[in-house]
Amino acid sequence: RNRSQPSSFTSSSATDLFRSASSKGSSSSKGMDRIDHLFNHYANRSSSQIIDPEGIEELCSNLEVPHTDVRILMLAWKMKAEKQGYFTLEEWRRALKAMRADTISKLKKALPELEKEVRRPSNFADFYVYAFRYCLTEEKQKSIDIETICQLLDIVLGSTFRAQVDYFVDYLKIQNDYKVINMDQWLGFYRFCNEISFPDMSNYNPELAWPLILDNFFEWMREKQA
Amino acid sequence: MSNQKKRNFQIEAFKHRVVVDPKYADKTWQILERAIHQIYNQDASGLSFEELYRNAYNMVLHKFGEKLYTGFIVTMTAHLKEKSKLIEAAQGGSFLEELNKKWNEHNKALEMIRDILMYMDRTYIESTKKTHVHPMGFSLWRDNVVHFTKIHTRLLNTLLDLVQKERTGEVIDRGLMRSVIKMFMDLGESVYQEDFEKPFLDASSEFYKVESQEFIESCDCGDYLKKAEKRLTEEIDRVAHYLDPKSEEKITSVVEKEMIANHMQRLVHMENSGLVYMLLHDKYEDLGRMYNLFRRVTNGLLTVRDVMTSHLREMGKQLVTDPEKSKDPVEFVQRLLDERDKYDKVISTAFGNDKTFQNALNSSFEHFINLNARSPEFISLFVDDKLRKGLKGFVDVDVEVILDKVMMLFRYLQEKDVFEKYYKQHLAKRLLSGKTVSDDAERSLIVKLKTECGYQFTSKLEGMFTDMKTSEDTMRGFYGSHPELSEGPTLIVQVLTTGSWPTQPAVPCNLPAEVSVLCEKFRSYYLGTHTGRRLTWQTNMGTADIKALFGKGQKHELNVSTFQMCVLMLFNNADRLSYKEIEQATEIPASDLKRCLQSLACVKGKNVIKKEPMSKDIGEEDSFYVNEKFTSKFYKVKIGTVVAQKETEPEKQETRQRVEEDRKPQIEAAIVRIMKSRKILDHNNIIAEVTKQLQPRFLANPTEIKKRIESLIERDFLERDSTDRKLYRYLA
Numbered sequence: 006r007n008r009s010q011p012s013s014f015t016s017s018s019a020t021d022l023f024r025s026a027s028s029k030g031s032s033s034s035k036g037m038d039r040i041d042h043l044f045n046h047y048a049n050r051s052s053s054q055i056i057d058p059e060g061i062e063e064l065c066s067n068l069e070v071p072h073t074d075v076r077i078l079m080l081a082w083k084m085k086a087e088k089q090g091y092f093t094l095e096e097w098r099r100a101l102k103a104m105r106a107d108t109i110s111k112l113k114k115a116l117p118e119l120e121k122e123v124r125r126p127s128n129f130a131d132f133y134v135y136a137f138r139y140c141l142t143e144e145k146q147k148s149i150d151i152e153t154i155c156q157l158l159d160i161v162l163g164s165t166f167r168a169q170v171d172y173f174v175d176y177l178k179i180q181n182d183y184k185v186i187n188m189d190q191w192l193g194f195y196r197f198c199n200e201i202s203f204p205d206m207s208n209y210n211p212e213l214a215w216p217l218i219l220d221n222f223f224e225w226m227r228e229k230q231a
Numbered sequence: 232m233s234n235q236k237k238r239n240f241q242i243e244a245f246k247h248r249v250v251v252d253p254k255y256a257d258k259t260w261q262i263l264e265r266a267i268h269q270i271y272n273q274d275a276s277g278l279s280f281e282e283l284y285r286n287a288y289n290m291v292l293h294k295f296g297e298k299l300y301t302g303f304i305v306t307m308t309a310h311l312k313e314k315s316k317l318i319e320a321a322q323g324g325s326f327l328e329e330l331n332k333k334w335n336e337h338n339k340a341l342e343m344i345r346d347i348l349m350y351m352d353r354t355y356i357e358s359t360k361k362t363h364v365h366p367m368g369f370s371l372w373r374d375n376v377v378h379f380t381k382i383h384t385r386l387l388n389t390l391l392d393l394v395q396k397e398r399t400g401e402v403i404d405r406g407l408m409r410s411v412i413k414m415f416m417d418l419g420e421s422v423y424q425e426d427f428e429k430p431f432l433d434a435s436s437e438f439y440k441v442e443s444q445e446f447i448e449s450c451d452c453g454d455y456l457k458k459a460e461k462r463l464t465e466e467i468d469r470v471a472h473y474l475d476p477k478s479e480e481k482i483t484s485v486v487e488k489e490m491i492a493n494h495m496q497r498l499v500h501m502e503n504s505g506l507v508y509m510l511l512h513d514k515y516e517d518l519g520r521m522y523n524l525f526r527r528v529t530n531g532l533l534t535v536r537d538v539m540t541s542h543l544r545e546m547g548k549q550l551v552t553d554p555e556k557s558k559d560p561v562e563f564v565q566r567l568l569d570e571r572d573k574y575d576k577v578i579s580t581a582f583g584n585d586k587t588f589q590n591a592l593n594s595s596f597e598h599f600i601n602l603n604a605r606s607p608e609f610i611s612l613f614v615d616d617k618l619r620k621g622l623k624g625f626v627d628v629d630v631e632v633i634l635d636k637v638m639m640l641f642r643y644l645q646e647k648d649v650f651e652k653y654y655k656q657h658l659a660k661r662l663l664s665g666k667t668v669s670d671d672a673e674r675s676l677i678v679k680l681k682t683e684c685g686y687q688f689t690s691k692l693e694g695m696f697t698d699m700k701t702s703e704d705t706m707r708g709f710y711g712s713h714p715e716l717s718e719g720p721t722l723i724v725q726v727l728t729t730g731s732w733p734t735q736p737a738v739p740c741n742l743p744a745e746v747s748v749l750c751e752k753f754r755s756y757y758l759g760t761h762t763g764r765r766l767t768w769q770t771n772m773g774t775a776d777i778k779a780l781f782g783k784g785q786k787h788e789l790n791v792s793t794f795q796m797c798v799l800m801l802f803n804n805a806d807r808l809s810y811k812e813i814e815q816a817t818e819i820p821a822s823d824l825k826r827c828l829q830s831l832a833c834v835k836g837k838n839v840i841k842k843e844p845m846s847k848d849i850g851e852e853d854s855f856y857v858n859e860k861f862t863s864k865f866y867k868v869k870i871g872t873v874v875a876q877k878e879t880e881p882e883k884q885e886t887r888q889r890v891e892e893d894r895k896p897q898i899e900a901a902i903v904r905i906m907k908s909r910k911i912l913d914h915n916n917i918i919a920e921v922t923k924q925l926q927p928r929f930l931a932n933p934t935e936i937k938k939r940i941e942s943l944i945e946r947d948f949l950e951r952d953s954t955d956r957k958l959y960r961y962l963a
Contacts, residue, residue, distance in 0.1 A: 147945060148945075187944075187945050189941065189944050189945065189951065190941075196956065212915070212933070213914055213915075213957065214913070214914035214951070214956060214957045214958075214959075216941060217934065217937045217938055217941055220934070220937070
């Protein structure tokens with residue numbers, strides 16, 4: 006359906022409302038169409054209007070990006086996706102419109118730009134917090150298990166803080182004090198990477214307000230270095 | 232000129248100058264000059280004071296004051312120069328005497344001359360601001376005699392020589408010394424200081440430097456201090472006898488510096504005679520002397536205190552970490568008390584109850600008592616021993632004394648909550664076994680603990696006493712309403728409120744029929760009057776008195792534990808029982824059962840049961856039978872003991888763990904309390920405040936506090952500030 010002006014609507018479907026309310030011109034409504042069309046392609050497996058994990062996997066393979074790649078997480082961030090493994094139409098539209106992509110190839114081309122945007126310091130902290138929240142799958146869940154955290158650290162910080170991530174992941178795997186990591190500890194590690202010189206850690210002081218797990222990590226590192 | 236010319240009655244103002252014959256002044260001066268000579272030559276008796284005075288007066292009046300003044304100075308100077316030659320000529324000992332004599336003469340002469348020249352003193356000298364006669368007389372003496380090169384040094388050396396002689400024990404003429412030195416003082420403070428005092432102090436310094444070195448090489452500490460004290464006393468005496476009182480402080484400073492301050496460290500640390508030796512051997516007199524001498528010098532007492540402190544800490548550390556000494560807890564604590572008494576006595580007898588020393592003593596004890604993690608337990612065991620039997624026969628006053636001493640040790644403990652835990656356990660055992668010597672003593676100690684730690688510390692303990700009392704009343708009520716039970720076994724029940732008593736897991740066991748019937752009757756009676764409560768029998772804590780009749784007719788009353796009773800009663804219905812049978816019948820858990828059988832069968836003098844085989848340990852294949860040949864010279868035989876023992880390793884770990892668990896909520900409560908009132912606080916301050924709040928109970932570990940903070944963050948009680956991550960914020 007090609008509409009150039011808002012129409013008087015008789016149907017009450019939400020998508021119609023959305024489309025008619027947001028159309029700004031023929032090209033954009035066309036674009037909106039294509040975006041929706043793209044959405045439907047990936048969402049057609051599930052009964053409800055939503056892209057599920059299988060759909061995301063297909064999306065990834067079409068984008069030629071491994072689905073454990075950080076760029077998918079960045080895409081989710083751009084979408085402000087709420088549920089891990091699922092994209093709603095609203096979320097899909099949000100990201101693709103902002104990225105000006107209505108085809109797979111355009112989307113693929115827009116990924117490097119997205120990455121640059123996320124890595125901007127003003128955005129990265131937000132993305133970092135988002136990444137943690139995204140993994141809280143159960144209601145009232147506040148912590149993430151060690152194994153997932155290790156993967157998440159690798160994905161999110163691996164390219165910028167390779168050494169810190171590797172050593173910390175090693176430590177997480179062998180320690181017994183904590184079986185899960187909470188947001189406070191997650192954030193603490195980011196601060197650690199940004200503020201503490203590595204691997205000497207000469208400016209780290211365990212008597213300050215660092216989370217205890219980092220104090221323990223620090224001790225462990227010191228013992229190794231001795 | 233005694234005749235006065237007659238004058239008219241009209242008196243006119245004296246306007247015209249009186250023409251005086253200049254020769255008149257010379258003549259008058261000559262009279263005076265001659266008089267001065269005579270005075271100096273001790274030949275003044277023939278002079279008329281009035282005449283001389285008038286002559287002087289007239290000279291001044293007729294404006295010849297200057298001539299008079301100058302003449303006086305010249306004449307006196309000439310005399311003094313002569314005198315100094317005479318003095319200088321004196322040999323040996325008479326030098327000083329001669330000087331003194333001449334000084335006295337000069338003084339006398341000066342006074343006379345001053346009197347004669349008084350008018351000049353008051354008028355001419357006043358208006359011209361020249362030096363008055365008397366001071367001038369002194370200055371002239373000073374310049375012409377004392378500072379006469381041939382006298383000056385010799386005088387000083389003579390004086391110093393005499394002092395030296397006196398210091399080496401010779402007797403000198405103190406009167407002469409006083410006189411001469413007073414001369415210096417009279418000549419002016421600066422003269423005294425420059426010409427005598429300063430060189431005197433320097434010489435003394437040298438003298439004491441040498442002497443102290445000699446002494447320190449040859450004497451032990453006690454003797455040295457005696458000598459130093461003696462010298463100090465001597466110098467004070469010397470000042471009193473012939474020096475200016477202002478010199479006392481200066482000369483004592485010299486002695487203190489040379490004899491004490493310079494050798495402080497060496498004295499205090501002297502082997503086999505220094506401070507430590509004195510402390511160990513209760514040398515009160517020597518210690519008192521050391522205290523009095525050392526307090527005179529900077530850091531003197533600090534040095535003594537520091538050495539005492541490190542000695543105490545070392546001694547204390549050895550005491551508490553010596554495994555031999557920790558074998559008997561009561562001995563251990565008694566030793567601590569004895570040491571404290573000893574040093575308390577030292578401080579009160581020899582150190583004048585000096586508060587800083589008291590504090591050093593307390594801080595040392597606090598330091599080393601906490602080096603042994605079992606101190607809280609041991610102190611509780613000590614108290615337990617005293618309250619069981621140790622206080623028997625003690626008068627009330629003495630009991631208080633011992634309890635106060637125990638409180639003193641208690642105050643040193645950092646982990647007061649550990650003490651509380653043990654104290655509770657031990658108290659429970661005492662109360663339940665009825666083994667406390669004095670109810671008053673128990674309560675007295677609780678009151679002391681309450682005063683020290685607040686009512687929360689003792690409210691549970693008091694609850695235990697209440698339970699005991701209430702139980703007595705309950706028993707009376709029980710038997711009152713069941714008169715038919717007065718025949719048959721007597722049951723005594725203590726109903727314990729769960730929160731107040733140390734938690735024990737209830738251990739099941741099958742009671743003998745006659746007992747379980749009684750117990751059930753009690754249970755229904757109790758629950759009848761206390762609905763909504765639940766009773767659980769603590770069979771592992773009870774005791775029983777059983778009458779036993781043995782093979783040869785021996786009758787005994789056996790005091791045993793509940794478990795032991797269950798086992799023994801089985802033998803009323805069987806001659807011989809195997810371990811397994813006993814286990815099955817009583818359902819007592821294996822470890823308790825083994826201990827129980829061991830105490831019944833394997834202890835000499837208490838083996839009412841015999842075991843086959845006769846090995847030391849209880850094996851699961853063993854069998855048991857009554858020891859018909861059992862004998863004891865006592866009718867009442869005690870077998871079960873519920874005495875508080877030093878904990879075994881696993882028990883200790885468990886207690887420690889429970890203490891640690893208990894601390895967590897206390898730390899959290901402190902954190903929440905503090906954050907609630909402060910709203911925002913930074914990390915270091917939280918740690919400090921929490922530690923301070925918990926200090927009366929235990930020493931909080933900063934790592935543990937951090938853990939609790941993180942837990943509270945996770946549970947949304949607190950959050951980190953978004954901009955400054957050192958800060959925490961309270962979330963209402």
